[in-house]
Each structure stands twice: as structure tokens, then as C-alpha cells.
Amino acid sequence: MIGSSRFRTYVAHAVLLVGILIVAFPIYYTFVASTHTLQTILRPPLPLLPGGEFWNNYSEALLGGVNRIGGVGVDVLLFNTLVMALGIAIGKICISILSAYAIVFFRFPLRMVFFWLIFITLMLPVEVRILPTYKVMVDLNLIDTYAGLIVPLIASATATLLFRQFFMTIPGELVEAARVDGAGPWRFFFDILLPLSRTNIAALFVILFIYGWTQYLWPLLVTNHNDMNTIVIALRKMVSFADADTQWHLVMVTAMLAIVPPILVVVGMQRWFVRGLVESEK
Amino acid sequence: MATVDMKDVKKVYAGGVEAVKGVSIAIPDKQLCVLVGPSGCGKSTLLRMIAGLEAISSGTVSIDGKVVNAISPTDRDIAMVFQNYALYPHMNVYDNMAYGLRNRGTPKAEIDSRVRSTAKVLELAHLLERRPRELSGGQRQRVAMGRAIVRNPKVFLFDEPLSNLDAKLRGQMRVEIKNLQRNLGVTSVYVTHDQLEAMTLADILVVMNAGLVEQMGAPLDIYEKPASTFVASFIGAPPMNLMALKREGGHARLAEGVTLGVEPPATAATLGFRPEDAIVGQVEGKRALVLPAVVEAVEPVGAESFLHCAATGDRVLVRVSGRATAKPGDKLSITASLDKIHWFDAAGKRV
Numbered sequence: 001m002i003g004s005s006r007f008r009t010y011v012a013h014a015v016l017l018v019g020i021l022i023v024a025f026p027i028y029y030t031f032v033a034s035t036h037t038l039q040t041i042l043r044p045p046l047p048l049l050p051g052g053e054f055w056n057n058y059s060e061a062l063l064g065g066v067n068r069i070g071g072v073g074v075d076v077l078l079f080n081t082l083v084m085a086l087g088i089a090i091g092k093i094c095i096s097i098l099s100a101y102a103i104v105f106f107r108f109p110l111r112m113v114f115f116w117l118i119f120i121t122l123m124l125p126v127e128v129r130i131l132p133t134y135k136v137m138v139d140l141n142l143i144d145t146y147a148g149l150i151v152p153l154i155a156s157a158t159a160t161l162l163f164r165q166f167f168m169t170i171p172g173e174l175v176e177a178a179r180v181d182g183a184g185p186w187r188f189f190f191d192i193l194l195p196l197s198r199t200n201i202a203a204l205f206v207i208l209f210i211y212g213w214t215q216y217l218w219p220l221l222v223t224n225h226n227d228m229n230t231i232v233i234a235l236r237k238m239v240s241f242a243d244a245d246t247q248w249h250l251v252m253v254t255a256m257l258a259i260v261p262p263i264l265v266v267v268g269m270q271r272w273f274v275r276g277l278v279e280s281e282k
Numbered sequence: 283m284a285t286v287d288m289k290d291v292k293k294v295y296a297g298g299v300e301a302v303k304g305v306s307i308a309i310p311d312k313q314l315c316v317l318v319g320p321s322g323c324g325k326s327t328l329l330r331m332i333a334g335l336e337a338i339s340s341g342t343v344s345i346d347g348k349v350v351n352a353i354s355p356t357d358r359d360i361a362m363v364f365q366n367y368a369l370y371p372h373m374n375v376y377d378n379m380a381y382g383l384r385n386r387g388t389p390k391a392e393i394d395s396r397v398r399s400t401a402k403v404l405e406l407a408h409l410l411e412r413r414p415r416e417l418s419g420g421q422r423q424r425v426a427m428g429r430a431i432v433r434n435p436k437v438f439l440f441d442e443p444l445s446n447l448d449a450k451l452r453g454q455m456r457v458e459i460k461n462l463q464r465n466l467g468v469t470s471v472y473v474t475h476d477q478l479e480a481m482t483l484a485d486i487l488v489v490m491n492a493g494l495v496e497q498m499g500a501p502l503d504i505y506e507k508p509a510s511t512f513v514a515s516f517i518g519a520p521p522m523n524l525m526a527l528k529r530e531g532g533h534a535r536l537a538e539g540v541t542l543g544v545e546p547p548a549t550a551a552t553l554g555f556r557p558e559d560a561i562v563g564q565v566e567g568k569r570a571l572v573l574p575a576v577v578e579a580v581e582p583v584g585a586e587s588f589l590h591c592a593a594t595g596d597r598v599l600v601r602v603s604g605r606a607t608a609k610p611g612d613k614l615s616i617t618a619s620l621d622k623i624h625w626f627d628a629a630g631k632r633v
Contacts, residue, residue: 173368176335181429182356182385191381195372 027259034058034252041248053249061253071226072234074257081213081230082261084149088212089205091154097197100163101189105175115164122157126218134221148222149230153215159204166200167193202272210262231258284346284359284436284469285311286332291341293327293493301327303493304341309486314463314470316501318480319490320516326441328490329473333439334358345436356385361430362439366446367422369414375401375425376410379432386433400432403462420451427459431466438463438470444479456482477517481505489513511630514554520588522554522624525596537594540573547633550625557588557601559622562608564615571623573598573616577608591616 033041036051062074102108103115126133133152142148170193178188194201219230229237235258238251266273286309293302302324309315317325330336332343334355342349350358361382369378376397383393401407404424414422423443430438440459444452460483463470474480480487480501487501489512497509501517508514514522527534527550534546536553546553555571564572575593587606591598593616600616608614625633 171366171368173364173366174370176333176355177362177364177368177370177429179335180333180355180360180362181382183381184356187385192370192372 030252030255030259034249034256036249038245038247038249041252042245057249057253061250061257072229074231074254076227077229077231077234077254078257078261080146080149080228081232081258083146084215084219084230085209085212085261087146087150088153088215089208091150092156092159092208093201093204095154096156096159097163097194097201100160100167101193103160104164104167105185105188118157118160120157121155122161126153130217130221137222142222144223144225144228149219149228152222153212153218156208159208162200162204163197166197170196199272199275202269202275206266206269206273209265213262285309285344286315286437286469286471287342287344287347288328288332289342289344291328291331291343292339293324293331293336294339301493302331305490305493305495306341307486307488307495307498309469309471311469312467313485314460314472314483315486315488316472316474316480316484317488317490318474318477318516319496321475323490324493325473325475325490329439329441329471332437332471333360333362359436360439361433361435361437362441363426363430363443365442367414367426369422369425369429371414374411374413375406375417375428378414378425379428382429382433396432396434397428400428403431404428419447420455423447423451423455427462431462436469438468440470440472440474442474443472444474445476452479459483477519481517487517489516491516507632508554508624509632511552511554511626514624514626518556520557520599520601522556523560523596523598524552524554524626525594525598526552536573540571540594542571544569544571544620544623547625549627550633551628552626552630554624554626555618555622557599560598560600560616560618562589562600562602562614562616564617565619569620571618571620573618575614575616577610577612577614579610580606580608582606 029046032048032050033046034057035054036047036057037053040046040051064073099118103111103118137143137148137152140148142151174192175188178192183191214232215230216232216236219233220236223229223233226234226237231254235251235254238254239246286307288305288307291302291305292300294300305324305328307315317328319325327336331338332345334350334353338351342351344350345358345360370381373381379397379400380393383396388396397410398407401410404427406421406424406428409417409421409425414425417425423446426443443459444455447455456479459472472479472483474483482501484501486498487504488498489496489504491512497504497513504513504517508517508522511524515524525536527536527546534550535542542553553571564570573593575591575598577589577591578597579590581588581590582605586601586603589600589602589606589608591600591614598616602608627633
């Protein structure tokens, strides 16, 4: 700690509290809105304290309210989003750890060319290549499929670079010891590299899961049927619902439900996440 | 169990750098061969070529009479102890030792009995569940040894295994390694830059310099008859005193007023004597090399003291046992008996 005087502690806590307030208040306000009736929400100002409609709103949303507006239930939306987020996170980790493994531990012709090819894709975000990617998905008949949602997003230069940096810190002696101990490339990967990378994998998983969960543009393009919608897309459709007034209380409930899974992932993996970011176990 | 033969082994790296320039060493069964030399002399490269971690550019390495140039490290039946131990950080001591056996498909019961008996020998039995980071340096070193021993290989390879330990532990482990190697009777190659380790461990000592073998033989033979000025200054601590001879009218001499005591061999260009072979003062009635000298510094070590002196333009080191009475600035004579003087020619080779 830099200082330990009482005054400094107060200042530090005050700054943190302001920060928390700024981050947490919109979420709190969404929660508050999700516990009031539509009439209360539409008649400003919205109260600062939760109302008494928690059970009504949440059961209405879960038991068909969202279905009535968007054509699919919250359960389907959550499931779709979960599949996409998990697919993207796991897919990205698998692909990037394997390509980093190849680039760091094997000597093959054009190794650096491949490395730079991967590196260059950092400069091409999804938005830049979205039209050609869409055309490819159409040609492959992958519109409105989970594969169509996931596959175009799983190549990841960032994750590859992170794993590369980590692999480069593994001492050459360890690789040689494994060779003398009779571990071939696969054995070395599974017995030594993977266990050593587990904190990095956990940290990446958290980041990538949230990245996948909050995807907007690509799912919007590649899904047409309502029952393939992700929860983020469904929220947007609920807001701009054309035939009637926006059901704000249900929108707020859906928004709260959309926030819960990422929070669970972060809280559940917090210990690993922090460890993966700060220390490497060696 | 096994012999190791190197025949004209060379290592040329891409880019033309020659790290090992043709080395032939034959290590008989159960012997411990120490490769010693300054950093960059190619000793580690040579070891890694025996291990199979480095490709052999030309020449052959054979283990037990079989050429192993094209055989992978796994199948050479060798075990290696690395400088930084290279223990698998995520495995406990037991798994670290068992890993090599598991990869070779050894039955579980046999793995267990071998790991446990090796752990007992190395006094690691109570540490089997620990992770490497929970161990001290000396314990890690033991685990690294255990990992090699448990496999019961034909050859042990040691790559400066003690250089990360503190001085006291190093001395202790040195003795342990020697005893283990002798008890197990496994042919071993040991790389070090520490001449003390080299002298005490070796059955065969190989002094390397710039990719070549300078001298090979029993440690004390090398100590007593160094083949070159390089070996003379590398083996022995503190190193041998070397003084250049001047030739005047066919006679070799050191400087004005210095008795060489003997006519040196015709080709001699350098004379050398060890600090422990010289005494302070003069000995009556004996032909000897007598150097007038001025004490520059005194290093008391306890059992002995070293006098750093300036004599005829050279720096000369003399060992005196016990406490030295001389002080910096004192003038004295240094006497070395003639049978303890080594002669080297202009190329640095022993005459």
C-alpha cells in the first residue's frame, strides 16, 4: 500500500464508492423498473425503490409474456445465447491454444508467415469482413443455425497471442525434460502444457464468454427465425415492438435475466480469473 | 551396464558457427566423465548431443556400442538432470518421478515400488505429495535426481546440476551424487564449469576449450601434468602462476637478477608453478627458482592464506598455510623447487 493514513483510506473508499455507484446504478435501476407495473414505469419519475410487482412481472415474463411479444420464450432465448456464448468461448480457446502450440513449439517452414497471418487478422474485426462472411454462411446453408452463429466468430488472434506469450515463458528445459521422459507432442500438450495453462484458460473463458454473450451485430444478421434469436436480439425486438406499446416491465425483466448468466460466470470463476491475470504458476 | 563412445563429434549451427569441432571421448562402463570448461566451450552442446536434444552435425555417438545418432532422446535410454531441475510444476513429487515410467507403459505396481524405493534412497519419502514449489532448492535437486534414477537408465547426463545451490549444499550434494553414481554403477556424463566439482567427481576428466578437448585423463594426472597453459590456469584453485620467459642470446631468463636455477627446455616460452608448490623465503643448498617479490595483498582464508605478489613484472600467487605474517608492501623471496616447475612452449603446449 502506498499510504496508510486514515485520510487516505477514506479518500480511497470514497473513490471506489463513486465508481461502484456509476457502474451499478443503471443495473439497480433496471432491477427497480422490473418490479413495477407498466403504468408506473410509463408515468415518470420512476421510484428509486423496488415495487411490489416482482413476482407478477417475473412469472409473467417466464410463463409466456415474452413469448407473446417475441414469439419465443425466455428459456429458448437463454438457451440459444448460452449455446452461442459457450461455443464461441470454447471454440476460440481450442483453436487459439492449438495454433499457439504449433507456432511456439514446432519448427516448420513459413512458421513466421503463419504467425503474421494470424496477427494481421487482428486488424480485421467482424464488422469489416461481415458481408463476405455472410455470403459464405448463406452458401453453406448456415443461416439460422448454431454453427452459423458460432463458427465465424471463433477465430481469435488475441487469444492466440495470449497463449503464445504464455507458452514462450515455459522454460526450454521443461520441454526437453518431457522429451527425455518419453512424452511425444500430444502427451506433452495434454500432460504438461494444458495443466500449466489452466489459469490462463479460465481467465480467457470468462472474457470470451461475455464477448459471446453480448454479441449483437452478427446474430442480428445471421438469424431470421425468432426461435434462433439470442436474448440480446430479442430485447431489441421487444423494444421496437410495432403492434402495441412496448411492454417495458417485461423488457426490464428480460434485461435482468440477460445479465444473470455472465454474472454467474464471473463470480464462479473469479478466483481463477484473477489468478490467471496476475500470476503464472511456475 | 553401458559405455558411451563419441567419435569425432561435431556441431555446426545454421549460420556456420562451430560449437563442437571434432571431439572423441570413450567412457568405459560405470565411469563418471566430467566435461569442464569455460562457458561457450561446447560442453553443454556435447552433452545435449549425447542426450539427443541437439542434432549431431557429423561424427557418431554410441551408447553401449550402438550408434544413436538417429535415435530419439526417449529411446536412447538416458536420463538427464537439468540445471534448473525442470520439474513439472503442476505435478507432485511422486508424479514427477513416475511420469517417465508411465509414458513407457511400466505396470502401475512396478512404478509404485520403484518410485517409493528411490524416494527412500534420496530421503524424499515424506515429500511425495508435495509440489515442486513447496520444496527447497536441495529437495528439488533430489527430486530431479530421483526422476533420473527411477528410470534405471543406461546413462545419466548431468547439466550443471549444482549451480543453483548455495555453497554448503553444493558440497553436500556433490558427495551424494558421487556416492549414488558409484552405488548404482551407472555410466554418467557430468557438465560443469566449476573446477572443484570437476576434480572431486570425475573418474575421467575432460577439459574443453573452444569446442575442442584440451586434455583428458584422471583428475590428478591433469592437475599434476597439465597439457597446456589453458588447462594449467583452469584446473586448480587458485590457478597456476604463469610467467613468460625472455630469450636472450639463446638463454632463457625471466628478468635481471632472477636465478632460474636450471636451463629450461629449448622450446619453452612460459614457466608455471602452482601457488601451493612455492614457499616464501629461500632454501639453502638446493637449486631452485628464486623470485624477488613485493606483497600486494594478503587473503587470509583460515586454514591457509594467499599472498598476491608482484615479481619481475608478473603477478604471482603463493599459498602459505595458516596465518600469514607478511603484510602488503613487504619484500620477500619466493622459492619454487625445480621439480615442481612446468614448462610450456610458445603455443601454450606442455614441453
